[in-house]
Amino acid sequence: MYLNGDPTTKTTIKKINDAPYRLQVDDVISIDIKSEKNEKLVAFFKKNVRTTNTVNNNTDQGYSNQDERIEGYSVSKHGTIRLPYIGEMNVLGYTTKEVRLKLEQEILKYFKDLGDIFVSVDLTGIKYTIIGEVESTGPKVIFQNRITIFDAVSFAGDIPLTGDKKNIEVWRNSPSGPKRYLIDLTEASAFDSEVFYILPNDIINVKPLKQKSWGTGTTGLQSLTTIISVFSLVTTTILLVRNL
Known part of the structure; x- marks a missing residue:
């Protein structure tokens, strides 16, 4: 019940x-970048995406398969992810929104026009x-x-x-x-x-x-049955000993 x-x-x-979730070591995040004018940037991120083995055996309702692989960037033991152009970027303790804002600022260093670039950052799963x-x-x-x-x-x-x-x-x-x-x-x-x-x-x-x-059963009836069985065994043993 x-x-x-x-x-x-x-x-x-x-x-x-x-309460927003803050990233931890071994989390895997997906970074999706879309742009019509900056195809080179989009291609670079897709080319360098990492994959991580999953560990489940159910493909229904959003669950993963054992031989499936998660596409994304894994948070290292140092709390960083490694990105093309940008290199190591610290994300430990950040929310996905904070990572997105930080990433947009880093991209601006290499691509002046951010207006055409759409960036999204999400957890790949729990x-x-x-x-x-x-x-x-x-x-x-x-x-x-x-x-x-x-x-x-x-x-x-x-x-x-x-x-x-x-x-x-x-x-x-x-x-x-x-x-x-x-x-x-x-x-x-x-x-x-x-x-x-x-x-x-x-x-x-x-x-x-x-x-x-205790090994006495999982329900009240099973426990009572076990106790009665033990009592009967003890009684039988005593009677046998007396008749020897």
Whole structure:
């Protein structure tokens, strides 16, 4: 069962949703330049575009295929991308809009008339990793600009009965280091969470229910059946020992 009750703070939700994403190491961005007068510039960027292997196995609804390749520029461990003419350009911590504005200024150094040039910068997709009690663990890429934690879990095959939907753990990079968040998917208050929307490089950990850890079943009936079976086995053993 998901999303019981009502969200509590709609204002907080709006603030979280409106926060622009800032680029991190290993993000891949697409840069599209269009121009009728400066075909040389357009050709140079298309010629020098990088490709990165994807890691998924689903081509539906914007998901990638395992042998597909993402076209774009990967953010290096130094926080830079390498561009024709321009060379190394720092993008770490920038929004895609800020990268576009910075790129336009750099292009002006080589091409005087920017009026004919249209520049767009976007994330190529959202890459995350999911582990624990889901049908399909590992790194995933979804080719959308925004995805919820429900999208991320659904793409991994959903959470089986053995998974704890009330205590989902999300690890997220921040300037001060990795941060840990907990979110309860069974309550509508999940909409209020900072991790309701998944960001690139998030790690989602779906923990097992305690019943699974104890080996007593995933539902109340299964647990009761297991306990009765154990009790019956112990009783039978005692009776056999007494009759020896």
